[in-house]
Amino acid sequence: MxxxxxxxxxxxxxxxxxxxxxxxxxxxxxxxxxxxxxxxxxxxxxxxxxxxxxxxxGLTAAAPGSVQGLYLVVPDIEQARAELVARGVAVSEVFHDANALVYHGHGGGDITHDGPGQGRVTGRHPERADYGSFATFSDPDGNGWVLQEVRMRAPGR
The missing domain is CATH 3.10.180.10 (2,3-Dihydroxybiphenyl 1,2-Dioxygenase, domain 1)
Known part of the structure; x- marks a missing residue:
């Protein structure tokens, strides 16, 4: 199914x-x-x-801005970030997680990548590993989005 x-x-x-x-x-x-x-x-x-x-x-009783960790997968993190910035969206710098092994679509650590001390290192993943480079932004209410670079999907994805 x-x-x-x-x-x-x-x-x-x-x-x-x-x-x-x-x-x-x-x-x-x-x-x-x-x-x-x-x-x-x-x-x-x-x-x-x-x-x-x-x-x-009238659609939800959830508090405005309470949705976090919405992932948008992109083939080129720098290009996606630049396009959003050109459209007026405040996007974080590209970063990778120094404390995590990139494994089957999850960079590890805090999945939303928004907390202090999460091991963020500025720039793409040093090996440009799929699922390893990120940037974040929020809508005006604070609903949180994560851009994640994936050039080649993991098998079965």
């Missing part, structure tokens, strides 16, 4: 501000629909992704 992740609901405090942010970051707007004053859904898809995000009013 195939189980494909299709959609992640993000909690946001200001729907229009979040919509503007994600559109400026290059996400494709798929839907913006309001049924009434209490319910609105905005659906966007990252470039090249089969999975999407949705936020709005």
């Amino acid at each position: 195939d189980l494909k992740l299709e959609l992640i609901v993000l909690p946001v405090s200001d729907v229009d501000r979040a919509k503007a942010f994600y559109e400026s970051a290059g996400f494709r707007l798929d839907l913006d629909k309001a049924a009434n004053e209490q319910w609105r859904a905005v659906h966007l898809t990252p470039p090249g992704s089969e999975a999407s995000i949705m936020f709005g009013k």
